[in-house]
Amino acid sequence: MALQINPSILSADFSRLADEAKAVEGADWLHVDVMDNHFVPNLTLGVPVVDSLGKATETPLDCHLMIDDPDRWAPQYIEAGAGSVTFHVEAAAAPVRLAREIRAKGARASMALKPATPIEPYEDLLPELDMLLVMTVEPGFGGQAFLDIMLPKIRRTRQLIDKHGLQMWLQVDGGVSAATIERCAEAGADVFVAGSAVYGADDPAKAVQALRQLAEK
Numbered sequence: 001m002a003l004q005i006n007p008s009i010l011s012a013d014f015s016r017l018a019d020e021a022k023a024v025e026g027a028d029w030l031h032v033d034v035m036d037n038h039f040v041p042n043l044t045l046g047v048p049v050v051d052s053l054g055k056a057t058e059t060p061l062d063c064h065l066m067i068d069d070p071d072r073w074a075p076q077y078i079e080a081g082a083g084s085v086t087f088h089v090e091a092a093a094a095p096v097r098l099a100r101e102i103r104a105k106g107a108r109a110s111m112a113l114k115p116a117t118p119i120e121p122y123e124d125l126l127p128e129l130d131m132l133l134v135m136t137v138e139p140g141f142g143g144q145a146f147l148d149i150m151l152p153k154i155r156r157t158r159q160l161i162d163k164h165g166l167q168m169w170l171q172v173d174g175g176v177s178a179a180t181i182e183r184c185a186e187a188g189a190d191v192f193v194a195g196s197a198v199y200g201a202d203d204p205a206k207a208v209q210a211l212r213q214l215a216e217k
Ligand code: DX5
Pocket: 008, 009, 010, 011, 031, 033, 064, 137, 138, 139, 140, 141, 142, 143, 144, 173, 174, 175, 176, 193, 194, 195, 196, 197
């Protein structure tokens, strides 16, 4: 599969979300960070905003749920138009049941790991998932520094995916920029979330292209 760049709307101007989404049309997915001030110490947006955003852009929505009780909420994000839903394993009561429900409702099922959560206990769950997200910052805020110490986990996750012959995607999120994306790609990631590196640039669409070129090097 070709590498994918997913701009994170978290670093966009929330008063102009439709325009900000259009500014990165050509990106593979639009990454939407949902935070509830419980699972993470920050509050962003919810189902109604995802619903409106989905109508404002052709780009499919990659919803990253940094919330408690994703078992209850994930289906509503699919109904609101999310094409991919990522829940945190640390928050999910029944990750296998949840992944199956997401797939049954027609979206891609994805599971995220915070920096201190190892991949190894979840090896047997990988076939239930369309994507695994390795967080490269502590979730909660955009603009944080990339955690180099996550590179071995990206590498180990890639090895497990390959060992099982799975086609699933491996996403990285947090501090991904022109300075760090090549290391993520080299470690085996194939889906790259970038917030400040895209929306902090003068031309977000060009920033997406530049990141893609670096990742493909
Ligand atoms: C952080 C979010 C990220 C965030 C990334 O908790 O999950 O998606 O938007 O922002 P940058 O790319 O600025 O680290």
